[in-house]
Amino acid sequence: MTATRTPVAPSPRPTEPGWVAELRREGAAQFEGLRLPTTRDEDWRFTDLSPISKAALGPARVPGALHDADIAPFLFGHAEWPRLVFANGRYQPSLSKLTGLPAGARVGPLAELLADAPGLIEGTLGKLAVQPAASAIVGQNASAFVDGYAVVLPAGATVDTPIHVLFVADSRAPGGAVHPRNVVILGANAVASVVESFVTLAEGVALTNTVTEASLAAGARFDHCKIQRESAQAFHLATLEVRQERDSYLNSFSFAQGAALSRTNIYTTLAGPGAHATLYGLYLAEGRQHVDHQTRIEHAAPDCTSWEVYKGILDGHGHGVFNGKVYVQPEAQKTDGKQTNKNLLLSETAKVDTKPQLEIFADDVKCTHGATVGSLDALPLFYCRSRGIPEAEARTLLTYAFAADVLEEIRSRPVVDYLEGLMREWLLTAGKRGRGPARKEAS
Amino acid sequence: MLEIKNLTATAGGTEILRGITLSVKAGEVHAIMGPNGSGKSTLAQVLAGHPAYEVTGGSVIYQGQDLLEMEPEVRAQAGVFLAFQYPVEIPGVTNAYFLRAAYNAKRTAAGLEELDPMDFLDLLEEKLKLVEWGPEIMSRAVNAGFSGGEKKRNEILQMAVLEPSLAILDETDSGLDIDALKIVAEGVNSLRRADSATIVVTHYQRLLNHIVPDFVHVLAGGRIVKSGGKELALELEARGYEWLTEVEGAVA
Numbered sequence A: 001m002t003a004t005r006t007p008v009a010p011s012p013r014p015t016e017p018g019w020v021a022e023l024r025r026e027g028a029a030q031f032e033g034l035r036l037p038t039t040r041d042e043d044w045r046f047t048d049l050s051p052i053s054k055a056a057l058g059p060a061r062v063p064g065a066l067h068d069a070d071i072a073p074f075l076f077g078h079a080e081w082p083r084l085v086f087a088n089g090r091y092q093p094s095l096s097k098l099t100g101l102p103a104g105a106r107v108g109p110l111a112e113l114l115a116d117a118p119g120l121i122e123g124t125l126g127k128l129a130v131q132p133a134a135s136a137i138v139g140q141n142a143s144a145f146v147d148g149y150a151v152v153l154p155a156g157a158t159v160d161t162p163i164h165v166l167f168v169a170d171s172r173a174p175g176g177a178v179h180p181r182n183v184v185i186l187g188a189n190a191v192a193s194v195v196e197s198f199v200t201l202a203e204g205v206a207l208t209n210t211v212t213e214a215s216l217a218a219g220a221r222f223d224h225c226k227i228q229r230e231s232a233q234a235f236h237l238a239t240l241e242v243r244q245e246r247d248s249y250l251n252s253f254s255f256a257q258g259a260a261l262s263r264t265n266i267y268t269t270l271a272g273p274g275a276h277a278t279l280y281g282l283y284l285a286e287g288r289q290h291v292d293h294q295t296r297i298e299h300a301a302p303d304c305t306s307w308e309v310y311k312g313i314l315d316g317h318g319h320g321v322f323n324g325k326v327y328v329q330p331e332a333q334k335t336d337g338k339q340t341n342k343n344l345l346l347s348e349t350a351k352v353d354t355k356p357q358l359e360i361f362a363d364d365v366k367c368t369h370g371a372t373v374g375s376l377d378a379l380p381l382f383y384c385r386s387r388g389i390p391e392a393e394a395r396t397l398l399t400y401a402f403a404a405d406v407l408e409e410i411r412s413r414p415v416v417d418y419l420e421g422l423m424r425e426w427l428l429t430a431g432k433r434g435r436g437p438a439r440k441e442a443s
Numbered sequence B: 001m002l003e004i005k006n007l008t009a010t011a012g013g014t015e016i017l018r019g020i021t022l023s024v025k026a027g028e029v030h031a032i033m034g035p036n037g038s039g040k041s042t043l044a045q046v047l048a049g050h051p052a053y054e055v056t057g058g059s060v061i062y063q064g065q066d067l068l069e070m071e072p073e074v075r076a077q078a079g080v081f082l083a084f085q086y087p088v089e090i091p092g093v094t095n096a097y098f099l100r101a102a103y104n105a106k107r108t109a110a111g112l113e114e115l116d117p118m119d120f121l122d123l124l125e126e127k128l129k130l131v132e133w134g135p136e137i138m139s140r141a142v143n144a145g146f147s148g149g150e151k152k153r154n155e156i157l158q159m160a161v162l163e164p165s166l167a168i169l170d171e172t173d174s175g176l177d178i179d180a181l182k183i184v185a186e187g188v189n190s191l192r193r194a195d196s197a198t199i200v201v202t203h204y205q206r207l208l209n210h211i212v213p214d215f216v217h218v219l220a221g222g223r224i225v226k227s228g229g230k231e232l233a234l235e236l237e238a239r240g241y242e243w244l245t246e247v248e249g250a251v252a
């Protein structure tokens, strides 16, 4: 078994209520008992976590003091946006800003909420992320988390601007496993948008294992955007588990560009009639990066809709993995679901394993899914060149165009602009490293 | 301007062009007509540098340079423009961005500074008038979801922006109603200069009432089987192609 076991001794805080201590004990036991998944597990066939075990990372140390200048490169959007900054899992009040929030909203570090008003989150924390596929990882997180963010909105409350949560891995402080734990609870018709950024301050081997649980009451809307751009030596594991009541709406976006090895699980259960989920993602991999997404949409009530589009661009020896599961329970009549995964390979050595998966137990449903893997089409490339656009520029343009439409699904324009910028930068550097000779394809 | 000698080309191993010889001088309009499948589009695509066609023999000299040695983008930068029979859709790239990229590529190649987006918009405004379009079209993705007529008109807009020296129009008239046909023809005519030339590939005499050719060539079986003045187009309209292709069949 794995050396990652070492840091797992539960670390209850003296101020924590008993049920949290219990959650930590259970989590530790789960992790001990189940170990990290291996490629023999169906859900992990294409993603080998053994490099994480081998790295034998202890808990990340408390970093030295961070200053505004340290995080400035990772900020975007508007200065008024509420912001929570965590460095190696520890909340940084001096870099954070929690103004402009509606009355009755509780937005802040989870540890604070656990000390002040644990009753607010008792029904959610540790209650949603209980799926076996991720349980060892989620268990490890439960046993070891120090902090994370909490967003608790009463019925009808609206937070107009995105709440930016910046997770900085500061590898100047050696160690490196961080287990952020986050909770979002939206009352009836409440509206919130959270952007989670995962970034690295100094190169170094580090592990992030983040878990977010979100509970959406009737009519609530939650926009969740996760931006993963950790360093090329980082390991990144993430789980988002959402439960949606009647007529609620989840709009999720996962942007993955960093880390040597990453796995992001986006799970939602449509538990009340009329609930709607849209899951979007864009992953970029180059060098020897491995980027894995697993999504699961559980239709557990009638008249729910889900719509999913994930796109991947793989260069070098990059390896993309996508597994999208859609379960339609017997009671989930009139389900309308569509799932698409499209991948663009920029090199001969890049690869993708994609597996859309539909399991339907109701009879009156409309569900489709599809996946594609290919290189740039020859015809548009020639069309651009026939207008004078040089081949390299045309390739960049068409690659950008392949993915840009999915970014438009993020509701906040500044976030879209930011990610477009990141993608353009990525394409330019990928272009400079060279893509190998143009492939001559017949049309 | 353009000297094509004995040009032969294959696609997927099949010989399609079987020895084309054609000379086009500045200021001239040449019409190329002929039955379906005779190789008209192949000739047009070979001149633009489509990688699916392999030139197996002959030569093409454009403004004193070996055209066949030039990359497609270099040909375009040097003033060759092909209006595609089937314009290509590029979802995710706006018309405005595409046109500016093309325009600036040409300027860069000529050693000129790129035009910034604002100045380019001014230039576009002029060009849009030519095809009687409003600015809305610029924010739509290139040809994506365009009707057949809109696609053809968009080709003429691109041509207007790039101001080619050699314009090759491949069936730009097909699928156009009479009003759209007039807009396209007027666009092409207004873009003619003393130092530019136009090759019009068409099925029908109709377009040639508006863009009057100096020469008409009939392409059949990958060869030019007959050339003449503009009256040849009228004769073809009246008699069809059979009398020419039968001759060709007898020879082959």
Ligand SMILES: Nc1ncnc2c1ncn2[C@@H]1O[C@H](COP(=O)(O)OP(=O)(O)O)[C@@H](O)[C@H]1O
Pocket: A443, B011, B012, B014, B016, B034, B035, B036, B037, B038, B039, B040, B041, B042, B043, B052
């Ligand atoms: N890319 C290609 N691969 C194989 N055959 C082709 C290709 N393009 C054209 N052809 C064939 O070459 C012949 C001439 O086609 P084309 O030049 O399009 O004719 P036209 O434009 O005169 O109607 C046709 O028989 C067509 O099927």
Ligand SMILES: [Mg+2]
Pocket: B040, B041, B042, B085, B170, B171
């Ligand atoms: Mg044709």
